[in-house]
Amino acid sequence: MIQRIYKPEPERLSAALCDAHGQMSMASLETRLIVAATRHADALGIGYRELMADRNVWVLSRMSIEMERMPAILDTFVIETWVESFSRHISYRNFAVLDGEGRPMGYARSLWTCISLDTRRPSTLAPLDCAAEGRECPIASIPRLTAVGEPVETSEVTFSYSDIDFNRHVNSARYVERLADALGMEWHDRHRIVRLDIAYLHETHYGDKAHIDIARSEDDTRLDADITVGDTAVCRARLTVAPR
Amino acid sequence: MIQRIYKPEPERLSAALCDAHGQMSMASLETRLIVAATRHADALGIGYRELMADRNVWVLSRMSIEMERMPAILDTFVIETWVESFSRHISYRNFAVLDGEGRPMGYARSLWTCISLDTRRPSTLAPLDCAAEGRECPIASIPRLTAVGEPVETSEVTFSYSDIDFNRHVNSARYVERLADALGMEWHDRHRIVRLDIAYLHETHYGDKAHIDIARSEDDTRLDADITVGDTAVCRARLTVAPR
Numbered sequence: 001m002i003q004r005i006y007k008p009e010p011e012r013l014s015a016a017l018c019d020a021h022g023q024m025s026m027a028s029l030e031t032r033l034i035v036a037a038t039r040h041a042d043a044l045g046i047g048y049r050e051l052m053a054d055r056n057v058w059v060l061s062r063m064s065i066e067m068e069r070m071p072a073i074l075d076t077f078v079i080e081t082w083v084e085s086f087s088r089h090i091s092y093r094n095f096a097v098l099d100g101e102g103r104p105m106g107y108a109r110s111l112w113t114c115i116s117l118d119t120r121r122p123s124t125l126a127p128l129d130c131a132a133e134g135r136e137c138p139i140a141s142i143p144r145l146t147a148v149g150e151p152v153e154t155s156e157v158t159f160s161y162s163d164i165d166f167n168r169h170v171n172s173a174r175y176v177e178r179l180a181d182a183l184g185m186e187w188h189d190r191h192r193i194v195r196l197d198i199a200y201l202h203e204t205h206y207g208d209k210a211h212i213d214i215a216r217s218e219d220d221t222r223l224d225a226d227i228t229v230g231d232t233a234v235c236r237a238r239l240t241v242a243p244r
Numbered sequence: 245m246i247q248r249i250y251k252p253e254p255e256r257l258s259a260a261l262c263d264a265h266g267q268m269s270m271a272s273l274e275t276r277l278i279v280a281a282t283r284h285a286d287a288l289g290i291g292y293r294e295l296m297a298d299r300n301v302w303v304l305s306r307m308s309i310e311m312e313r314m315p316a317i318l319d320t321f322v323i324e325t326w327v328e329s330f331s332r333h334i335s336y337r338n339f340a341v342l343d344g345e346g347r348p349m350g351y352a353r354s355l356w357t358c359i360s361l362d363t364r365r366p367s368t369l370a371p372l373d374c375a376a377e378g379r380e381c382p383i384a385s386i387p388r389l390t391a392v393g394e395p396v397e398t399s400e401v402t403f404s405y406s407d408i409d410f411n412r413h414v415n416s417a418r419y420v421e422r423l424a425d426a427l428g429m430e431w432h433d434r435h436r437i438v439r440l441d442i443a444y445l446h447e448t449h450y451g452d453k454a455h456i457d458i459a460r461s462e463d464d465t466r467l468d469a470d471i472t473v474g475d476t477a478v479c480r481a482r483l484t485v486a487p488r
Contacts, residue, residue, distance in 0.1 A: 012283075012286075014278075014279045014282045014283060015282055015292040015410055016275065016278045016279050016282045016409070016415075017275070017279060018409065018410040019405075019406075019408070019409070019410070020405065020408040020409070020410065020412055020450070021410070022410040025406065027406065031260065031261070034258075034260045035258045035260050035261060038258045038259055038260050039256075039258060042256075042318075048259040048317060048318060049318060073292060073410060074286075074292060074293060160425035160428075161263075161264065161424050161425050161427070161428065161429050161432055162263075162269065162271065162421045162424055162425050164263070164264040164429070165260070165262065165263070165264070166259055166262040166263070166264065166265070166266040166317060168264055171260075177406045180405050180406055181404035181405050181406050183405070184404075184405065185405050185408070185450045185451070188405055206264070206429045207429070
Protein backbone atom coordinates (compact mmCIF):
# COMPACT_ATOMS: atom_id res chain seq x y z
CA MET A 1 0.00 0.00 0.00
CA ILE A 2 1.22 3.48 -0.79
CA GLN A 3 2.36 5.46 2.24
CA ARG A 4 0.83 8.82 1.31
CA ILE A 5 2.11 10.61 4.39
CA TYR A 6 5.63 9.88 5.56
CA LYS A 7 5.71 9.92 9.38
CA PRO A 8 9.03 8.86 10.90
CA GLU A 9 9.56 8.35 14.63
CA PRO A 10 9.83 11.63 16.56
CA GLU A 11 13.33 12.51 17.72
CA ARG A 12 14.95 14.75 20.30
CA LEU A 13 17.20 17.50 19.02
CA SER A 14 20.72 16.82 20.26
CA ALA A 15 22.56 19.80 21.76
CA ALA A 16 25.40 18.95 19.38
CA LEU A 17 23.19 19.88 16.41
CA CYS A 18 22.10 23.32 17.61
CA ASP A 19 23.14 26.75 16.46
CA ALA A 20 24.43 29.69 18.53
CA HIS A 21 20.87 30.22 19.83
CA GLY A 22 20.45 26.63 21.00
CA GLN A 23 18.03 25.90 18.16
CA MET A 24 17.96 24.13 14.84
CA SER A 25 19.30 26.49 12.19
CA MET A 26 17.31 27.18 9.02
CA ALA A 27 20.01 25.46 6.90
CA SER A 28 19.92 22.42 9.14
CA LEU A 29 16.11 22.33 8.98
CA GLU A 30 16.22 22.50 5.19
CA THR A 31 18.64 19.55 5.15
CA ARG A 32 16.23 17.58 7.33
CA LEU A 33 13.29 18.42 5.05
CA ILE A 34 15.30 17.24 2.05
CA VAL A 35 16.23 14.01 3.86
CA ALA A 36 12.56 13.39 4.75
CA ALA A 37 11.60 14.02 1.09
CA THR A 38 14.32 11.64 -0.06
CA ARG A 39 13.22 8.91 2.36
CA HIS A 40 9.58 9.27 1.33
CA ALA A 41 10.54 9.11 -2.36
CA ASP A 42 12.51 5.92 -1.59
CA ALA A 43 9.42 4.46 0.15
CA LEU A 44 7.21 5.41 -2.82
CA GLY A 45 9.56 3.70 -5.28
CA ILE A 46 10.56 7.00 -6.91
CA GLY A 47 13.81 7.41 -4.97
CA TYR A 48 17.47 7.76 -5.80
CA ARG A 49 17.91 4.09 -6.73
CA GLU A 50 14.89 3.87 -9.07
CA LEU A 51 15.57 7.19 -10.81
CA MET A 52 19.29 6.45 -11.23
CA ALA A 53 18.38 3.23 -13.09
CA ASP A 54 17.29 5.62 -15.90
CA ARG A 55 20.07 8.16 -15.17
CA ASN A 56 17.55 10.58 -13.65
CA VAL A 57 17.69 12.49 -10.36
CA TRP A 58 15.36 14.70 -8.36
CA VAL A 59 16.51 18.32 -8.20
CA LEU A 60 15.11 20.76 -5.65
CA SER A 61 13.85 23.85 -7.51
CA ARG A 62 12.12 25.83 -4.79
CA MET A 63 11.51 25.67 -1.07
CA SER A 64 9.41 27.83 1.25
CA ILE A 65 9.70 27.22 5.00
CA GLU A 66 7.58 29.08 7.54
CA MET A 67 8.21 28.42 11.24
CA GLU A 68 6.33 29.71 14.28
CA ARG A 69 9.18 28.35 16.39
CA MET A 70 12.26 26.24 15.80
CA PRO A 71 13.03 23.03 17.70
CA ALA A 72 15.48 23.83 20.54
CA ILE A 73 17.93 21.70 22.57
CA LEU A 74 16.33 18.38 23.61
CA ASP A 75 12.94 19.30 22.10
CA THR A 76 11.08 16.39 20.59
CA PHE A 77 9.99 16.97 17.00
CA VAL A 78 9.03 15.12 13.87
CA ILE A 79 8.98 16.05 10.19
CA GLU A 80 6.05 14.68 8.19
CA THR A 81 5.96 15.02 4.42
CA TRP A 82 3.53 14.29 1.62
CA VAL A 83 3.16 14.88 -2.10
CA GLU A 84 0.64 17.58 -3.00
CA SER A 85 0.78 16.89 -6.73
CA PHE A 86 2.83 14.78 -9.05
CA SER A 87 3.04 15.22 -12.80
CA ARG A 88 5.32 14.06 -15.57
CA HIS A 89 8.38 16.16 -14.71
CA ILE A 90 7.68 17.79 -11.38
CA SER A 91 6.40 17.17 -7.91
CA TYR A 92 5.03 19.55 -5.30
CA ARG A 93 5.82 18.24 -1.84
CA ASN A 94 4.76 19.69 1.52
CA PHE A 95 6.04 19.26 5.06
CA ALA A 96 4.83 19.74 8.62
CA VAL A 97 7.22 20.11 11.56
CA LEU A 98 5.38 18.94 14.70
CA ASP A 99 6.41 19.07 18.34
CA GLY A 100 6.30 16.19 20.84
CA GLU A 101 2.55 16.73 21.39
CA GLY A 102 1.84 16.78 17.65
CA ARG A 103 1.32 20.55 17.58
CA PRO A 104 2.59 22.28 14.41
CA MET A 105 5.79 24.30 14.80
CA GLY A 106 5.79 25.19 11.12
CA TYR A 107 5.25 24.05 7.56
CA ALA A 108 7.11 23.97 4.28
CA ARG A 109 6.37 23.72 0.57
CA SER A 110 8.75 22.51 -2.11
CA LEU A 111 8.95 21.98 -5.84
CA TRP A 112 11.11 19.20 -7.29
CA THR A 113 12.06 18.54 -10.91
CA CYS A 114 13.14 15.22 -12.29
CA ILE A 115 16.10 15.77 -14.63
CA SER A 116 18.27 13.57 -16.78
CA LEU A 117 21.89 13.41 -15.62
CA ASP A 118 22.98 13.21 -19.25
CA THR A 119 21.03 16.10 -20.81
CA ARG A 120 20.47 18.12 -17.56
CA ARG A 121 16.94 18.63 -18.95
CA PRO A 122 13.61 17.61 -17.36
CA SER A 123 12.95 13.92 -17.73
CA THR A 124 9.57 12.15 -17.85
CA LEU A 125 8.27 9.99 -15.01
CA ALA A 126 5.58 7.33 -15.15
CA PRO A 127 2.27 8.45 -13.58
CA LEU A 128 1.95 7.61 -9.87
CA ASP A 129 -1.10 8.07 -7.69
CA CYS A 130 0.72 9.17 -4.52
CA ALA A 131 -0.72 12.60 -3.60
CA ALA A 132 -2.16 13.01 -0.08
CA GLU A 133 -5.21 15.00 -1.10
CA GLY A 134 -6.75 15.76 2.27
CA ARG A 135 -3.67 17.09 4.00
CA GLU A 136 -3.52 20.87 4.37
CA CYS A 137 -0.39 23.05 4.26
CA PRO A 138 -1.60 26.33 5.78
CA ILE A 139 1.18 28.63 4.56
CA ALA A 140 1.28 30.89 1.51
CA SER A 141 2.25 29.39 -1.85
CA ILE A 142 5.79 29.42 -3.16
CA PRO A 143 6.29 32.95 -4.55
CA ARG A 144 8.12 34.10 -7.64
CA LEU A 145 11.28 35.85 -6.51
CA THR A 146 12.58 38.74 -8.58
CA ALA A 147 16.06 40.26 -8.62
CA VAL A 148 16.91 42.28 -5.52
CA GLY A 149 16.49 46.04 -5.65
CA GLU A 150 18.63 48.70 -4.00
CA PRO A 151 20.13 49.23 -1.45
CA VAL A 152 22.49 46.31 -1.70
CA GLU A 153 25.31 44.91 0.42
CA THR A 154 27.63 42.45 -1.28
CA SER A 155 29.84 39.71 0.06
CA GLU A 156 31.84 37.02 -1.70
CA VAL A 157 32.01 33.29 -1.20
CA THR A 158 33.93 30.46 -2.89
CA PHE A 159 32.29 27.05 -2.78
CA SER A 160 34.59 24.44 -1.30
CA TYR A 161 34.78 20.65 -0.89
CA SER A 162 32.28 20.49 2.00
CA ASP A 163 29.69 22.45 0.00
CA ILE A 164 29.52 19.84 -2.79
CA ASP A 165 27.04 16.96 -2.94
CA PHE A 166 27.27 13.50 -4.58
CA ASN A 167 26.05 15.09 -7.78
CA ARG A 168 29.10 17.42 -7.81
CA HIS A 169 26.91 20.49 -7.34
CA VAL A 170 26.62 22.83 -4.40
CA ASN A 171 24.34 21.25 -1.79
CA SER A 172 20.98 23.08 -1.59
CA ALA A 173 21.23 23.83 2.14
CA ARG A 174 24.71 25.30 1.75
CA TYR A 175 23.32 28.37 -0.03
CA VAL A 176 21.20 28.99 3.05
CA GLU A 177 24.24 28.50 5.26
CA ARG A 178 26.36 30.93 3.23
CA LEU A 179 23.55 33.50 3.27
CA ALA A 180 23.14 33.08 7.05
CA ASP A 181 26.90 33.56 7.41
CA ALA A 182 26.84 36.70 5.28
CA LEU A 183 24.33 38.24 7.70
CA GLY A 184 26.66 37.79 10.68
CA MET A 185 26.13 36.84 14.31
CA GLU A 186 24.90 40.27 15.44
CA TRP A 187 22.09 40.13 12.89
CA HIS A 188 21.09 36.65 14.13
CA ASP A 189 21.21 37.83 17.75
CA ARG A 190 18.63 40.49 16.90
CA HIS A 191 16.50 38.66 14.29
CA ARG A 192 14.61 35.43 13.93
CA ILE A 193 13.89 34.02 10.47
CA VAL A 194 10.12 33.49 10.28
CA ARG A 195 10.02 32.41 6.67
CA LEU A 196 12.52 31.43 4.01
CA ASP A 197 11.63 31.38 0.32
CA ILE A 198 14.43 30.09 -1.87
CA ALA A 199 14.70 29.37 -5.59
CA TYR A 200 17.51 27.30 -7.06
CA LEU A 201 18.07 28.67 -10.55
CA HIS A 202 21.34 27.23 -11.78
CA GLU A 203 23.75 24.55 -10.68
CA THR A 204 26.96 25.73 -9.06
CA HIS A 205 30.22 23.82 -8.88
CA TYR A 206 33.32 23.35 -6.78
CA GLY A 207 35.53 26.42 -6.80
CA ASP A 208 32.85 28.74 -8.20
CA LYS A 209 33.15 32.26 -6.82
CA ALA A 210 29.75 33.71 -5.97
CA HIS A 211 28.51 37.12 -4.90
CA ILE A 212 25.77 37.41 -2.33
CA ASP A 213 23.80 40.64 -2.84
CA ILE A 214 21.45 41.53 -0.01
CA ALA A 215 18.70 44.18 0.07
CA ARG A 216 16.90 44.91 3.34
CA SER A 217 13.42 46.37 3.59
CA GLU A 218 13.28 49.71 5.41
CA ASP A 219 11.03 48.34 8.16
CA ASP A 220 13.49 45.48 8.86
CA THR A 221 10.91 42.74 8.25
CA ARG A 222 12.24 41.43 4.95
CA LEU A 223 15.51 40.72 3.29
CA ASP A 224 16.07 39.71 -0.32
CA ALA A 225 19.22 38.03 -1.56
CA ASP A 226 20.65 37.09 -4.93
CA ILE A 227 23.56 34.69 -5.23
CA THR A 228 25.30 35.16 -8.56
CA VAL A 229 28.24 33.54 -10.31
CA GLY A 230 29.58 35.91 -12.96
CA ASP A 231 26.41 37.47 -14.42
CA THR A 232 24.19 34.47 -13.70
CA ALA A 233 21.80 34.44 -10.75
CA VAL A 234 22.22 30.89 -9.40
CA CYS A 235 20.02 31.22 -6.32
CA ARG A 236 17.52 33.77 -5.02
CA ALA A 237 16.15 33.94 -1.50
CA ARG A 238 13.78 36.00 0.62
CA LEU A 239 13.82 36.04 4.41
CA THR A 240 10.83 37.27 6.38
CA VAL A 241 12.16 38.26 9.78
CA ALA A 242 10.98 39.29 13.24
CA PRO A 243 12.83 40.62 16.29
CA ARG A 244 14.26 37.77 18.37
CA MET B 245 18.96 -0.61 34.41
CA ILE B 246 22.01 1.12 32.98
CA GLN B 247 22.29 0.86 29.20
CA ARG B 248 26.02 0.21 28.95
CA ILE B 249 26.06 0.03 25.17
CA TYR B 250 23.98 2.53 23.23
CA LYS B 251 22.55 0.83 20.14
CA PRO B 252 20.10 2.95 18.14
CA GLU B 253 18.08 1.64 15.21
CA PRO B 254 20.16 1.24 12.03
CA GLU B 255 19.49 3.85 9.37
CA ARG B 256 20.04 4.25 5.65
CA LEU B 257 22.32 7.05 4.52
CA SER B 258 20.26 9.52 2.51
CA ALA B 259 21.80 10.67 -0.78
CA ALA B 260 21.17 14.21 0.44
CA LEU B 261 23.73 13.73 3.21
CA CYS B 262 26.60 12.47 1.05
CA ASP B 263 29.78 14.20 -0.03
CA ALA B 264 31.23 14.59 -3.53
CA HIS B 265 32.19 10.90 -3.47
CA GLY B 266 28.70 9.70 -2.57
CA GLN B 267 29.81 8.83 0.97
CA MET B 268 29.54 10.17 4.47
CA SER B 269 32.27 12.78 4.97
CA MET B 270 34.64 12.55 7.94
CA ALA B 271 33.18 15.79 9.41
CA SER B 272 29.66 14.43 9.06
CA LEU B 273 30.71 11.14 10.70
CA GLU B 274 32.29 13.03 13.60
CA THR B 275 29.02 14.94 14.08
CA ARG B 276 27.12 11.63 14.19
CA LEU B 277 29.56 10.19 16.73
CA ILE B 278 29.10 13.27 18.91
CA VAL B 279 25.31 12.98 18.62
CA ALA B 280 25.45 9.29 19.59
CA ALA B 281 27.66 10.20 22.58
CA THR B 282 25.24 12.95 23.58
CA ARG B 283 22.22 10.64 23.35
CA HIS B 284 23.94 7.94 25.39
CA ALA B 285 24.95 10.49 28.04
CA ASP B 286 21.29 11.61 28.16
CA ALA B 287 20.21 7.98 28.63
CA LEU B 288 22.80 7.48 31.41
CA GLY B 289 21.56 10.56 33.27
CA ILE B 290 24.80 12.47 32.65
CA GLY B 291 23.52 14.46 29.68
CA TYR B 292 23.13 18.10 28.78
CA ARG B 293 20.13 18.64 31.07
CA GLU B 294 21.67 17.06 34.19
CA LEU B 295 25.06 18.72 33.77
CA MET B 296 23.54 22.13 33.03
CA ALA B 297 21.67 21.95 36.35
CA ASP B 298 25.14 22.50 37.90
CA ARG B 299 26.32 24.79 35.07
CA ASN B 300 28.59 22.06 33.69
CA VAL B 301 28.98 20.79 30.13
CA TRP B 302 30.82 17.98 28.38
CA VAL B 303 33.61 19.20 26.12
CA LEU B 304 35.18 16.97 23.49
CA SER B 305 38.98 16.97 24.00
CA ARG B 306 40.18 14.32 21.57
CA MET B 307 38.78 12.04 18.92
CA SER B 308 40.38 9.28 16.84
CA ILE B 309 38.34 7.74 14.02
CA GLU B 310 39.59 4.83 11.93
CA MET B 311 37.43 3.61 9.05
CA GLU B 312 37.94 0.62 6.75
CA ARG B 313 35.14 2.06 4.60
CA MET B 314 32.63 4.88 4.89
CA PRO B 315 28.87 4.42 4.58
CA ALA B 316 27.81 5.31 1.01
CA ILE B 317 24.46 6.35 -0.55
CA LEU B 318 21.58 4.20 0.76
CA ASP B 319 23.93 1.99 2.84
CA THR B 320 22.46 0.82 6.12
CA PHE B 321 24.65 1.60 9.13
CA VAL B 322 24.47 2.06 12.87
CA ILE B 323 26.72 3.81 15.37
CA GLU B 324 27.09 2.07 18.73
CA THR B 325 28.86 3.77 21.61
CA TRP B 326 29.97 2.85 25.12
CA VAL B 327 32.01 4.31 27.96
CA GLU B 328 35.43 2.73 28.37
CA SER B 329 36.20 4.54 31.61
CA PHE B 330 34.65 7.29 33.66
CA SER B 331 36.41 9.24 36.38
CA ARG B 332 35.80 12.45 38.26
CA HIS B 333 36.48 14.89 35.43
CA ILE B 334 36.84 12.85 32.28
CA SER B 335 35.33 10.07 30.29
CA TYR B 336 36.83 7.83 27.61
CA ARG B 337 34.13 6.80 25.16
CA ASN B 338 34.43 4.42 22.21
CA PHE B 339 32.33 3.88 19.09
CA ALA B 340 31.73 1.17 16.49
CA VAL B 341 30.27 1.94 13.06
CA LEU B 342 28.55 -1.24 11.80
CA ASP B 343 26.99 -2.02 8.44
CA GLY B 344 23.54 -3.52 7.82
CA GLU B 345 24.85 -7.02 8.57
CA GLY B 346 26.50 -5.92 11.80
CA ARG B 347 30.01 -6.03 10.30
CA PRO B 348 32.38 -3.31 11.54
CA MET B 349 33.12 -0.50 9.07
CA GLY B 350 35.32 1.27 11.59
CA TYR B 351 35.82 2.37 15.17
CA ALA B 352 36.48 5.54 17.11
CA ARG B 353 37.87 6.59 20.47
CA SER B 354 37.17 9.85 22.26
CA LEU B 355 38.08 11.72 25.42
CA TRP B 356 35.57 14.08 27.04
CA THR B 357 36.10 16.56 29.88
CA CYS B 358 33.39 17.90 32.13
CA ILE B 359 33.95 21.63 32.61
CA SER B 360 32.21 24.38 34.53
CA LEU B 361 30.61 27.02 32.30
CA ASP B 362 31.52 29.67 34.88
CA THR B 363 35.19 28.89 35.51
CA ARG B 364 35.91 27.03 32.20
CA ARG B 365 37.90 24.62 34.42
CA PRO B 366 37.31 20.88 34.89
CA SER B 367 34.36 20.15 37.14
CA THR B 368 33.80 17.11 39.36
CA LEU B 369 31.19 14.45 38.59
CA ALA B 370 29.64 11.94 40.99
CA PRO B 371 30.97 8.39 40.44
CA LEU B 372 28.91 6.31 38.01
CA ASP B 373 29.33 2.63 37.21
CA CYS B 374 28.59 2.85 33.47
CA ALA B 375 31.65 1.40 31.70
CA ALA B 376 31.08 -1.46 29.22
CA GLU B 377 34.07 -3.51 30.27
CA GLY B 378 33.90 -6.41 27.83
CA ARG B 379 33.53 -4.37 24.64
CA GLU B 380 36.69 -4.10 22.52
CA CYS B 381 37.76 -1.14 20.43
CA PRO B 382 40.41 -2.65 18.13
CA ILE B 383 42.12 0.56 16.97
CA ALA B 384 45.26 2.23 18.31
CA SER B 385 44.95 4.55 21.32
CA ILE B 386 44.48 8.27 21.01
CA PRO B 387 47.97 9.64 20.27
CA ARG B 388 49.64 12.80 21.51
CA LEU B 389 49.87 15.18 18.58
CA THR B 390 52.84 17.50 18.39
CA ALA B 391 53.23 20.71 16.39
CA VAL B 392 53.57 20.18 12.63
CA GLY B 393 57.06 20.17 11.14
CA GLU B 394 58.18 21.51 7.78
CA PRO B 395 57.27 21.70 4.93
CA VAL B 396 54.10 23.64 5.57
CA GLU B 397 51.27 25.02 3.46
CA THR B 398 49.11 27.66 5.09
CA SER B 399 45.57 28.78 4.45
CA GLU B 400 43.31 31.13 6.34
CA VAL B 401 39.78 30.77 7.62
CA THR B 402 37.41 33.02 9.57
CA PHE B 403 34.81 31.25 11.70
CA SER B 404 31.30 32.39 10.86
CA TYR B 405 27.76 32.07 12.22
CA SER B 406 27.22 28.51 10.95
CA ASP B 407 30.43 27.30 12.62
CA ILE B 408 29.25 28.24 16.11
CA ASP B 409 27.46 25.92 18.55
CA PHE B 410 24.96 26.62 21.38
CA ASN B 411 27.92 27.18 23.67
CA ARG B 412 29.13 30.03 21.42
CA HIS B 413 32.28 28.13 20.46
CA VAL B 414 33.29 26.69 17.12
CA ASN B 415 31.55 23.34 16.65
CA SER B 416 34.04 20.42 16.91
CA ALA B 417 33.20 18.96 13.51
CA ARG B 418 33.68 22.33 11.80
CA TYR B 419 37.45 22.17 12.32
CA VAL B 420 37.43 18.91 10.37
CA GLU B 421 35.30 20.53 7.68
CA ARG B 422 37.60 23.54 7.35
CA LEU B 423 40.65 21.24 7.18
CA ALA B 424 38.94 19.08 4.53
CA ASP B 425 38.17 22.27 2.59
CA ALA B 426 41.78 23.45 2.84
CA LEU B 427 42.90 20.23 1.15
CA GLY B 428 40.74 20.86 -1.92
CA MET B 429 38.65 18.62 -4.16
CA GLU B 430 41.58 17.27 -6.20
CA TRP B 431 43.21 15.98 -3.03
CA HIS B 432 39.96 14.25 -2.01
CA ASP B 433 39.59 12.77 -5.50
CA ARG B 434 42.97 11.10 -5.08
CA HIS B 435 42.96 10.28 -1.34
CA ARG B 436 40.77 8.53 1.19
CA ILE B 437 41.07 9.41 4.88
CA VAL B 438 41.72 6.13 6.70
CA ARG B 439 42.18 7.64 10.15
CA LEU B 440 41.64 11.02 11.77
CA ASP B 441 43.24 11.95 15.08
CA ILE B 442 42.15 15.33 16.36
CA ALA B 443 42.87 17.25 19.58
CA TYR B 444 40.81 20.27 20.63
CA LEU B 445 43.21 22.49 22.57
CA HIS B 446 41.46 25.84 22.97
CA GLU B 447 38.01 27.23 22.44
CA THR B 448 37.53 29.39 19.37
CA HIS B 449 34.88 32.04 18.87
CA TYR B 450 32.79 33.74 16.23
CA GLY B 451 34.89 35.95 13.97
CA ASP B 452 38.22 34.42 15.02
CA LYS B 453 40.70 34.30 12.15
CA ALA B 454 42.61 31.04 12.11
CA HIS B 455 45.55 29.70 10.13
CA ILE B 456 45.60 26.11 8.98
CA ASP B 457 49.21 24.87 8.63
CA ILE B 458 49.56 21.55 6.85
CA ALA B 459 52.63 19.30 6.60
CA ARG B 460 52.52 16.25 4.34
CA SER B 461 54.70 13.17 4.78
CA GLU B 462 56.99 12.45 1.82
CA ASP B 463 55.37 9.09 1.12
CA ASP B 464 51.88 10.69 0.95
CA THR B 465 50.43 8.48 3.72
CA ARG B 466 50.17 11.10 6.46
CA LEU B 467 49.25 14.70 6.87
CA ASP B 468 49.58 16.80 10.01
CA ALA B 469 47.69 20.02 10.58
CA ASP B 470 47.75 22.80 13.17
CA ILE B 471 44.93 25.29 13.41
CA THR B 472 46.14 28.43 15.19
CA VAL B 473 44.54 31.72 16.21
CA GLY B 474 47.27 34.32 16.73
CA ASP B 475 50.09 32.34 18.37
CA THR B 476 47.81 29.80 20.02
CA ALA B 477 47.31 26.31 18.60
CA VAL B 478 43.54 25.77 19.02
CA CYS B 479 43.29 22.42 17.25
CA ARG B 480 45.72 19.81 15.99
CA ALA B 481 44.93 16.98 13.61
CA ARG B 482 46.59 14.07 11.88
CA LEU B 483 45.18 12.34 8.82
CA THR B 484 46.35 8.88 7.81
CA VAL B 485 45.54 8.53 4.12
CA ALA B 486 45.46 5.96 1.33
CA PRO B 487 44.96 6.27 -2.42
CA ARG B 488 41.26 6.30 -3.33
